[in-house]
Amino acid sequence: MLHQELREIFDDLLEHFGPQHWWPGETPLEVVVGAILTQNVAWNNVEKAINNLQGKDLLSVAGLVQVPREELAELIIPTRYYNQKATRLKGFMIMVEEEFSGEMDKLLALETDELRRLLLKSKGIGKETADSILLYAADRPVFVVDAYTRRIFSRLGYVEEKVSYDEMQALFTNHLPADTDLFNEYHALIVALGKDICRARNPLCSDCPLNHRCSYRIAEDGKQPEDNGRDNTEYYENAEDTK
Known part of the structure; x- marks a missing residue:
């Protein structure tokens, strides 16, 4: 079940943003x-x-x-x-x-x-x-966790807002195949969503490709998120969006 949900999230992000072609480095x-x-x-x-x-x-x-x-x-x-x-x-x-x-x-x-x-x-x-x-x-199938990952997946209701790095990483590595290309693209898509839409403050929920599955969803007019069965957790990242 969780495997399927994580793949659906990936597919939604890929359809919305397209391939990201990371990492931006030559060698x-x-x-x-x-x-x-x-x-x-x-x-x-x-x-x-x-x-x-x-x-x-x-x-x-x-x-x-x-x-x-x-x-x-x-x-x-x-x-x-x-x-x-x-x-x-x-x-x-x-x-x-x-x-x-x-x-x-x-x-x-x-x-x-x-x-x-x-x-x-x-x-x-x-x-x-x-x-x-x-x-x-090194092209190893290791999932990278950052502030965007924690913010997005706590808002989606999969983890607590103060989740540890290892626990957040395990959500992906325990439920997805160890695939370098998949992990590469997934992380890049998470960054795209966190930087441009699922921002720490004033997120653009109406533009989000995941808003149909999000516990946190906030309409632009400021209404409260709908109850979709998961805990609604307000999560504001104090750090800058700096990817």
């Missing part, structure tokens, strides 16, 4: 860099930073290891928290240099569980960033 290295830099900032800002790195011929493990931290920070200013991110990005690339001879492909060839553990040991890389690298750079 696995660029995806890794983007995953680290995109924390708390919109992707177009990350693209500016990546273009800056490319312009200085620094978009390589060796380049990022050798560039002074202060210079790196200046190049990634568009991503916010650039001093912190410069330190984390350099630290990660130094690890790749020292433990994998500077070859990102060697790192990404590790078994999924081992690679995830190693990523999570790296300073500044949490579960969402690690799983983004696993899914989009």
Whole structure:
């Protein structure tokens, strides 16, 4: 039953938004860099930073290891928290240099569980960033959870608003086939819905392709959501919509 509902939600989103063609990166290295830099900032800002790195011929493990931290920070200013991110990005690339001879492909060839553990040991890389690298750079069937996922599926009534990362992830991995392409597209469609329609405040419920199944549904005139058998939970995300 839940498997069918999750597939129907995917189909509704795909019909509404169309294929998203994620991740927006040219190479696995660029995806890794983007995953680290995109924390708390919109992707177009990350693209500016990546273009800056490319312009200085620094978009390589060796380049990022050798560039002074202060210079790196200046190049990634568009991503916010650039001093912190410069330190984390350099630290990660130094690890790749020292433990994998500077070859990102060697790192990404590790078994999924081992690679995830190693990523999570790296300073500044949490579960969402690690799983983004696993899914989009290493092509592993790992479902990425973000604020949009929690917001949308709590409003739909499938989880509590304060659901943990692991519990939210399990909703998908326990009821969908372990399919990299499916997880890739599903996450991208969730981001499209959360960014453009199912916003933290003033969601555009009348435009939502899931409003026929949503516990939270609010009409634009401000009426209360209809009771569809699930708990109606108001869920406002304090963080910015920053994907």
